Amino acid sequence: MSDETSPATDDGVEALRLTPLDAEHRALGATMTGFAGWSMPLRYTSDLTEHQAVRAAAGLFDLSHMGQISVTGPEAGRALDLALVGNISGLAVGRARYTMICQPDGGIIDDLIVYRTCEQEFLVVANASNATVVTAELQQRCTEHGVDGSVGTGTEDPAGPEATTTALVAVQGPAVAGIVGGLVVEDDRAALEALRYYACTRARFAVDGGTVEALVARTGYTGEDGFELYVAAADAVALWRSLLAAGRPEGLVPAGLACRDSLRLEAGMPLYGHELDRTTTPHDAGLGRVVKLDKTDDDGAPLPFVGREALAARGGSEPSRVLVGLQGLGRRAARHGHEVRRPGSEHRVGVVTSGGPSPTLGHPIAMAYVTPEVSAVGTELAVDVRGRAEPVRVVALPFYRRPD
Template sequence: MTTDPRAADAAHDRLSPLHDEHVALGAHLTSFGGWQMPLRYTSDLAEHRAVREAAGLFDLSHMGEVEVTGPGAAAALDHALVGHLSAVTPGRARYTMLCAEDGSVLDDLVVYRLDVERFLVVANAGNADLVARELIARADGFEAVVTDRGSATALIAVQGPRAEEIVAGLVEAGEDAAPTESGVQVVRDMKYYAAAPVTLTAGDGAVEALVARTGYTGEDGFELFVPAPRAAALWRTVLDAGRPLGLVPAGLSARDSLRLEAGMPLYGHELDTTTTPFEAGLGRVVKLDKAAADGSPLSFVGRDALAARRASPPARVLVGLRGLGRRPARAGYAVVAPGGGGEAPQVGTVTSGAPSPSLGHPIAMAYVTPELSAEGTELAVDVRGRAEPVVVVPLPFYRRPQRP
């Protein structure tokens, strides 16, 4: 008798606060980052297109949330992360990374500064425990308290061109039974990578949510952080409010194809412990020259290794690839010289690849040698023994159209 390891993993996976909602909607569930999460509800293509054309509703409760508070919170994060977090103003967010001493990426993060002495760090699901442990260790000696809020927090995302309309319509009604103008304006006027507390309608009551204009799809959208016990009521309210506008629940498969079109990295694919931010084209997030308020230089974990890495030529570069045929490249496939088959020398490796629903042709991201990274370079990908032609193109593959 044999045991399916996927079934064994599923038996030990954590369940989202929205698990019963997914089951009721007939979602196909999969193991991801130690959680049981919806892969799709209807079809990958329909969910992808809904996000591009109207809106999609995602459960992101598998992500990790770590709160850092206290007079030394900003200084602790400046030391722990590659970004200059003390320079972030309250109400704004910053994309950054947690690196090891050798400069390799342990996780990529979004950090929200909620107040002068209060930050929220959002980590990838599979790295959430590691990030919490590292932040606790790296905050030692600073006047800061690190608290893992992951179990108490649910995260719901509304992504797509109608996301603002949907979320603004959820603002809790005032005494006159109409949404309070101030709350609606907070949502409508919110800038990209900003966040604010907003009271939202959830079922027959209300929920205090942290509403952030962030996302991972290449579209406009919002992420709603709420207490886990109130998540299901909010999920159902968003579904009911959004359906007339074209919103559908969307799973991990659509989320992956959307982020790939937007050229956004996925930890474990474009980023891992063999990679520094520079190979991934994300050297801009590394602030080697960050300084304290008095002008004194700030050191951080991994700084020396990252400074040396920036000064040396790269061994590989992350590029976008457009497939010229119909067969898509997939993660792990070899990139080879053009016209080569199984005997051609390998010049790179695909990190993510799929057909692009929005563009109508295969796309992929891959690490290749620097001399083959220029736009327009013709290469090939070994797809099950057959060389499929590709060409290097700029990232991202897709940019959302400007809408009024």
């Protein structure tokens, strides 16, 4: 994922934006790193410990760097139908949808989650590195189509680009329902318990000194059950501390970006800048299902959303490459950019997009784009890992599914 532009200090050195929880991370001893223009926790203890805690109990993540874009107005749903590949106007209030914003040629600008929080209000969540671009694209596309709507960011504070008005924390893992539910005030508990996957509701949380309200979404990026909580920046520390205190007896730990990446890789979830980019269409990534060609205008004609023509043609053609899972048969892990070859050959048949050791499965795993003739499950291939051919086998995605 490429970094977005950061503000510069007086001496010309780029200054990283700080989330409302920055001091909490440092007090917990986190190793901090620059990511997409933000200072973010990479890890608190070890990548393995945090990864295993999320799989066994729960992890608490700060995701305040993600782009939060509001689209409001009487035609907000229609605006998003025209701007994105999904059917957004059909979303019921309190529901969410995974979708994408594409170029006219079908290339992916970003993958998004859109929440319908009110009848005329949507929250679009973008990758941190693409937040500025996505906001500008949405503004332009609404204007071009003459749609009555307002596009704005929910994260940037009038005090300056380094400040934020909204924080985002995620609680992920099999123990989350009890941890999060135990903090919700009694009057809101039934709504939380009824919350389905890819749905959202507002709830109040008991914290030291009172209550705070958050938009609670049952979404995540780890392959586990989880909640993502959107809360006012001024309330973020109180909510973070309360979640840590409530979750620690259940095995919850604060978790950083490193284990978030290994968790999403095991779950076979794409990452922008790796599996997705502007040279890749949703069909290339095996995500053609998110493209809704059956969207129509008020007269029943096909809705001319950006990229429609190219994606319609692409959906009916044979793929030139296929995204597959690779199980490492040796000990050395393939990494992003490593070439995939036929065994005993120098002929390249693909490239690794993401890879690393799998703490849960105990062997290396990777995702890669390969040519169709070598994409069948069970095909034996090799990856060039620093000049050495490492044997791999094509396997189905995802690598890991949480137990029922």
